[in-house]
Amino acid sequence: MPLGTLGSPPPAFFKQGPSAVSKLLLFSALSVLLMVADVRFGVTQPLRAVLSVALYPVQWLALRPQAMAEYGSSYFEARDTAQAAERELRQQLLVQAQRSGQVDQLTLENNQLRQLLALRERLTTTGVAAEVLYDAADPYTRKLIIDRGLTHGIKIGAPVMDAHGILGQVTRVLPLVSEVTLVIDREHSIPVLNTRTGARGVAYGEAGGAPLLELRFMATNADIEVGDMLSTSGVDGIYPAGVMVAKVTKVERRAETTFARILCEPVGRVQGARHVMVLEPLNTQMPARPQIDKPQPIANPKGGRR
Template structure:
C-alpha cells in the first residue's frame, strides 16, 4: 500500500476533544450565571414546580415501604404501651379496692365507737362540682370566679377544694356565679392539724398566686413540726370539714419574729392550674376565720 494512502489521523478512541478543565470552567461559569439569574428573575421556579409534580408519584411510591415499617413499629409500640397501662390500671384498681375495703372497715369501726361513746355522728357535707371561669385581674387579691351561684345553692363561706386540697372559700355570691378567694390570701386564715404530731395552728397565705405559700403563726420554738409534715383541716372552726389536705411543711426556722418559730408550707391545691373544683356545704363559720369581704 502506498505510503500516501495511509490514514494519518488518530482513531476516534484516542481523540481528546475539548480539555476537561475547559469544560469544567465553562459549565461552572454557566451554573453561576443561571443561579444569579434565577435569584433575580425567579425563572426556574415554574421548572422546579413542574419537576416536583412529575416526581411526586415516584417519591410517594418510594416512601410507602418506609411508612409501612414505621406504622408497624408504631402499632406494636402502642400495643405494648397499652398493655403496660392496662396492667398498671389493674394493679391500681386492686390497690384502690383494697383501700376502699379498709376505709369502709374503719368507717364502720368509727360508727360503732361513736355509738359506744355516745358521740354524735359526723355528717359528711354535701358538695357540688363547679368550673373555674377566670381569675380576677387583681394582683393583690388572689381570687377566681366559678360557674355556680345562688341559683345553684352556693352560699358565702362555702369551702372550695380541687382534686388535691383546699383551694379557698366563697366570699361573694351572684345569681349564676361566685367569687372564690384563694387560700393564699393574706387575710384568710385556716385552722390546720399536723397529721404526724397532732399540733394545731392557724395557717395564713402569703398573698401571691404565682408563688403560693402558707405560714403558720404563733408556733413555739420547741415545736415538733418538721419539713415534710402534712397539714390538714382540723375542723374546729366549724367551716372546713376535718381531714381535708391543706399543705405540706417546707421549712421550719427555729428563730422567727417575736420569739416564735417560722414555719412555711406549700399549698396542696393547684392555685394556678385548677380547672374544676368542689363547693362544699358550709357550717356557721367562727369569727375571724373567713376572709374579709372587699367593698
C-alpha cells in the same frame, strides 16, 4: 502516515467544545433563573406535586421500620405504665375500703355517743361540682375562675376542694362564674388541726410566691414534725372538719425567736386542678350568734354614775 489523511477532519477525541468555565457560568445562570422563576411564578410547583405523589409510596415504605420501632417501644412503655398505675390504684382501693369500713364503724359509734349525751347531730355538707375555666389575670394573687355562680347556688365564702383536699374559698360570685382564692394566696388563712397531736393552728398563704402555706404562731418547742398532716379544724364555721389541707415539709426552730417557722405543702392540686367541688358553708346551718347587750352603768348612791 498515508497522504490521503492530511485533509480529513480530526477524530472526535481531539474536538474542543466550550470551556469548563463557560459551562459553569451557563449552568449557574440557568440555576439562578430557575430559582427566581420558581419563587416568583411557581413554575416548578406542578412538577413537585407530581414527584411528591410518585415518591410517596417509596417514602411510606422507607419510614415503616422506624414507625414500627416507635410504635413497639411506645406500646411496651404504655403497657408498663398502665400496669404500674393499676397496681397503685388497687392498693389505694384496698386502703380506701379499709378506711371506709372504719369510718362507718366510727360514725355509728359517734352517733350513738351523741344520742347518749343528748348532743345535736353533726352538720352535713352538700356540694356542687364545677370545672376550672382559667386562672385570674392578676399575677400577684393566687385565684382561679370556675364555671358556677349565683344561678347554681354558689355562695360567698363557700369552701372549694378537689379529690385530694382543700383548694380554697369562694371570694366573689357572679351570675355564671365565681372567683376562688386558693389557700396559697398570701391574703388567705385557714384554721387547721394537726392530725397526729390534735394541736390547732392557722395556716397562711406563703408571701414569697411559692405554692406553700406557713403555719404561724406556733411556739418553738411545739410538738410538730416534718410529715405531719394538717386538716381543717372546723372551728371557723365555714370549712367542714376533717378535710385534708397540707403536709408539713419544713420546720425551723431558732433560739432567738419565739415562734417556729413551719412551711407546709398543700395536698390539693392548687396548680393543676380541673374539676372541683364547691361545698356549702357550715355557717348557713349553724344557729345565729346571740346578741350580747352592752353592760349598763351602775348608779352611784351620791347621785352620779360609775
